[in-house]
Amino acid sequence: MLDAIGIEEILNYLKIIYEEQMPFNKYLGIKIDSISPGGVVVRIDMRDELIGNFEKNILHGGVMSSLLDFTGGVIAQIHVLNEMKDATLDKLVKRLTGMGTIDMRIDYIRPGKGAHFLATGHILRLGHKVAVTRTELVNDEGVLIAVGTSTYIVG
Structure with missing residues (x-):
């Protein structure tokens, strides 16, 4: 069934949902630079509202963790798709909307300095119930x- 609809079409639809219909993502300014069956690149531009340390103009750690959590969730959804x-659209929607974060560990390597930031990642494990992802956040340089x-419930 998914082949009939086309995974690219579904991913493009999800991109619109992620960017335009999710209030928190809109507030943060999350944009998907690219999304495909092979992965996703997520972007956020630095702006004053996202600063955690105003003296050093550093991105807030909560914004970083939100971006990595979102990116890992999208990666898990792509792999589920x-x-x-062969699934019906109803089963697909039910599975995707039932997904959520179980656990997440973030290691802050350097201060969040930059004009914009990109998040990418890959799947470590996809099981029937749980997915585990590894994500990275880099600055504009x-x-x-x-x-x-991160660990996500997927089934």
Whole structure:
């Protein structure tokens, strides 16, 4: 069924939902630079409302963790989509909307300095019930700022 709809079409629809219909994502200014069956690149531009240390103009750690959590969740959803190619749209929607974060660990490597930040990652494990992802946050110069390991309920 998913092949008939097209995974690219579903991912483009999810991009619109993530960017335009989720109030928290809109507030943070989360944008998806690219999304495909192979992964996602998520971007956030630095602005005054996101500063955690105003003296040094550093991105707030909570914004970093939110961005890495979101990115890991999208990665898990992409892999679930890839595994559910024969599912009906109803089953697919039920599975995706039932997903959520179980646990997350963030390691802050360097202060969040930059004009913008990019988050990427990959799946470590996708089971019937749980997915584990590894994510990275870099600044506009490609400097590693933070890494995350997250666990999501997927089934």
